[in-house]
Amino acid sequence: MIYVRNAWYVAAWTQDLEVEKPLAIDLLGEPVVIWRSQRGDIAALENRCVHRLAPLSLGRCEGDKLRCMYHGFLYSRDGHVSEIPGQDVIPASAKVKSYPVTEKHSWIWVWMGDPDKADEALIPPAVGFDDPNYILGRGHFDYAAEARLISDNLCDFSHLTYVHANSFGAGDDFAKTAPNIAALDRGVRFSRWITGTAGPAARSNDELIDAWSSYDYLIPGVLLMWSGSFKRGYAEECKYGPPQDLDDAIRGVTFTSQAVTPMTEKTSRYFFSWGPHVKHGDEALRDILMGVAGQAFAEDKTMIEAQQAILDKTETPRVLPSAHDRGVVMFNKLVERLAKEERSVDASAA
Ligand code: FES
Ligand SMILES: [Fe+2]
Missing domain, CATH: 3.90.380.10 (Naphthalene 1,2-dioxygenase Alpha Subunit; Chain A, domain 1)
Structure with a gap:
């Protein structure tokens, strides 16, 4: 199967990503979790806890962070673990992949390629629900x-x-x-x-x-x-x-x-x-x-x-x-x- 990775993939309708309700979707075979904080920011991480591989999509939003609800590892938006309950030292390897993610034309777009190449100009010019010219x-x-x-x-x-x-x-x-x-x-x-x-x-x-x-x-x-x-x-x-x-x-x-x-x-x-x-x-x-x-x-x-x-x-x-x-x-x-x-x-x- 051949895919272009350096591209924005539609992961959801904007309306379907509710505040503090993490959404799971596989993209190009990779499990991804996307969530929206109270403040409205969205983040996308590998949907696989670094501890014992539970899905973070079953987790709990805390501010702009996401807590794995198996044993409580707390993840920042960039994928780093910022807290391990009962443990002071957090190893450098305690992180999951994070994906560039953005919202435009009423779609949530995830960049599946090299994060340094994520360019919003490459988002296809779709017509979203914010366009007053169409009733969609x-x-x-x-x-x-x-x-x-x-x-x-x-x-x-x-x-x-x-x-x-x-x-x-x-x-x-x-x-x-x-x-x-x-x-x-x-x-x-x-x-x-x-x-x-x-x-x-x-x-x-x-x-x-x-x-x-x-x-x-x-x-x-x-x-x-x-x-x-x-x-x-x-x-x-x-x-x-x-x-x-x-x-x-x-x-x-x-x-x-x-x-x-x-x-x-x-x-x-x-x-x-x-x-x-x-x-x-x-x-x-x-x-x-x-x-x-x-x-x-x-x-x-x-x-x-x-x-x-x-x-x-x-x-x-x-x-x-x-x-x-x-x-x-x-x-x-x-x-x-x-x-x-x-x-x-x-x-x-x-
Ligand atoms: S599997 Fe996530 S904290 Fe244990
Ligand atoms: Fe058709």
Whole structure:
């Protein structure tokens, strides 16, 4: 399994990290505990007490410290043990790994690589609940599958036609047309016009529109997409490039942020939000969209977990790429290149 380590991984929705309630999550196979102090500061440590390896996530917050509730070792935010009950001397080895952690766009992000390289500028520009332009809902699903299979799914929307025939109702358009695909520094951009379509949001079949959608799939596995419906002929006016102005949309402008986090080799957590632009909807529409998303993402989960089960029964899995795999291959190659660069830096430093 290949991962980019020098990247921010989504570990939780901000709203799910309650004050003084430590949260446990495996990230890239490492047990991590994250907690928020009364003051609001967050910290992330290896979730494994140095004493007898109990999970610190069962611990108690004390000020900005965390106490293991097995035998009482007290941990500072940097992972050092600052108190061992009944013992005056604290050995230098009494510490656990600490991770750079930050909160942005309503997600808690953990940096899994070299702490000296943790750069907040590398956090993907998701849209959080603090953005006044969107009315969002949120959720997450746990997968019994390798994260890469979910990334592959998100880099090839031709599956919408089949997997989501009963939810997004994408029609044949997604399977029969290719998106425009462009390489980004740390990701791949997929965009497309579907012209003269009724569109899932159409009020009647004779109200044809040009539907635009564009998403970036970014390292380590974050999808940011906005969509909108424009008057028929608008795509041509834009020479089939991006809309000149978001305000030109006649309806249906929405934004979704999604993140795929590898927990262990074959388990992953998939976070998602979706909702309308304030000019194009309200809480009621948000709830409808979230209902559709919940159904659609459950469809992906069913397919991908079943795919994982077959992969597990296959001695040497081989794939037969199709034309729609272009973006999948681009993203996987980017992951391989960045991971390789990290390994060569690590090797030369060793
Ligand atoms: S296992 Fe944590 S104090 Fe003993
Ligand atoms: Fe899907």
